[in-house]
Amino acid sequence: MGRSEQHILSQNPVTNNCPECFNQDLTLTFYQKHLRGNLFDRITSELSHELKCNTCDTVIYPVSWTDDIERSVEYYQKAVKPEKPVVKFRPLFFVVVILGILLAGTLIYLVLRGAI
Template sequence: MAEHYIKIKAVDLNNNCPECYSKDGLRLTFKQKFVETSFYKSITSDIKYEMDCTTCNTPIYPVKWTEDIERVFEYHKKAFTPKQASTHLKKVTWLAIVSIVFIAVCIAATVVYSLL
């Protein structure tokens, strides 16, 4: 089962980086969990937030956020609308469902025919 996060939205922030103090390098990224198996594809409601600085190439963890960064993060978090959680069944799954239903119908027809 392959689980990974797909990038939904990236926002450039005008706050100072807590590492290099650059004003134009902070980027906030919103990612949503995507699961793919042999039978289905699914987008879950699990959201992951990442912040990094493109100037010093450093991930910025929440313990290093200033009050200004926290305030901007909360604003963007409220404005963010994730993709709706959904599941898509693959052809293999549909073939398995159809074959199980077909076998059940055949068994039921055989039982009914043998009772007549």
């Protein structure tokens, strides 16, 4: 079909302690999934997030979150404004549709004239 991309919606600093190295240098990133194809580009409503420590460079999964981190993530999650789900057609789509209409019109014309 096409390729899937994660578009960054926002990056927020979180001042809670990292469960791995206990530093306060965390970044919470929110992503929205975009699908890119030959005929169309589609923005989905699918959101995801990642909490990463900038000091020890590890991704902190929800299993090891503390209550403070959970509250911070919930706060920032409410503030994220995702893009509206939209399908944008590319020029190749319109070329294919026009060629299909022309082909169908030609076939109908030939059938009515008795050539086929």
